[in-house]
Amino acid sequence: MVNASIRYGARIRKQYAAVQKEKNAQYKCPSCGKIKVRRVSTGVWKCSHCGKVYAGGAYTFTTPAGEAAVRTIAALSAQKQAA
Numbered sequence: 001m002v003n004a005s006i007r008y009g010a011r012i013r014k015q016y017a018a019v020q021k022e023k024n025a026q027y028k029c030p031s032c033g034k035i036k037v038r039r040v041s042t043g044v045w046k047c048s049h050c051g052k053v054y055a056g057g058a059y060t061f062t063t064p065a066g067e068a069a070v071r072t073i074a075a076l077s078a079q080k081q082a083a
Contacts, residue, residue, distance in 0.1 A: 019059050027061040030054075037061055 027037040029047040036049040045054045045061050057063040 023059045 023039055026035050027045070028035050029037050029050060029052065031052050032047060032050040034047070034049040037045050037047045037054065039059075040046045040053070042058050043055055045056045046052070047054075054061070056066070
């Protein structure tokens with residue numbers, strides 16, 4: 001459903017619909033593994049199963065920069081354990 005206040009162009013309506021879909025979706029909780037993480041407010045996400053609160057993106061649970069940071073930390077910890 002596209003907001004009625006978004007007018008004058010299919011492209012902006014499609015972008016708005018995509019953002020709303022990501023914002024209102026449920027995501028997998030890293031702690032308990034359930035698909036119960038929902039957006040509480042801008043950048044704040046909460047799992048309704050285990051109650052943990054996460055900081056994330058404004059409209060998505062993870063951001064590309066956050067995913068890159070997780071990969072870098074994992075690689076560095078694996079490198080440190082190997083040495």
